[in-house]
Amino acid sequence: MFNFSIVTPEKKFLEGKTVSLILPGSEGYLGILTDHAPLMTALVPGKVTIKDETGHEISIAISYGFVEVSANCATLLVDSAEFVSDIEVERARKALDRAKKRLADKAGDIDIPRAEKALARARNRIRLAAVSAK
Secondary structure: OEEEEEEOOOOEEEEEEEOEEEEEEOOEEEEEEOOOOOEEEEEOOEEEEEEOOOOOEEEEEEOOEEEEEEOOEEEEEEOOEEEHHHOOHHHHHHHHHHHHHHHHOOOOOOOHHHHHHHHHHHHHHHHHHHHHHO
C-alpha cells in the first residue's frame, strides 16, 4: 500500500492509501504500485482508477495536470476531479456545446487554449459517464 492524494485548485479532492493507481498520462495510461520509482509526468483528461487492498475500485474523471510519485506517495495536481458516478451528463453536454461554439466563433476574442481544454474535459466526462452506465 502507498499514500495518494488528488488536489485541485479549490481543495484536496481525495486522499488515502491504495494498492494501485492507473492514470491517464500524456503518453498513455500508466500504473503506479508500491515502491514505484520516482516519477513526474503530465496528465491528460481521462479516468483515474484507484484500487484498495480488497480489490474495490474507485473511478475518478480528471482533467489536465501532473503526477509526482516519490517515497511511496503519489500526488496528483489536476485542474478538476470528480467521481465518475457523480457526472451529470446533461451538464457535460451543455459544456461541450459551449466549448464548440467558442471555438467556432472566429471573430470573437476567446482564449483558444482554454476553450480547447474545456472541450476535452467535457468529452472525457461524457465518455466516462457512458462507459460507467453500461
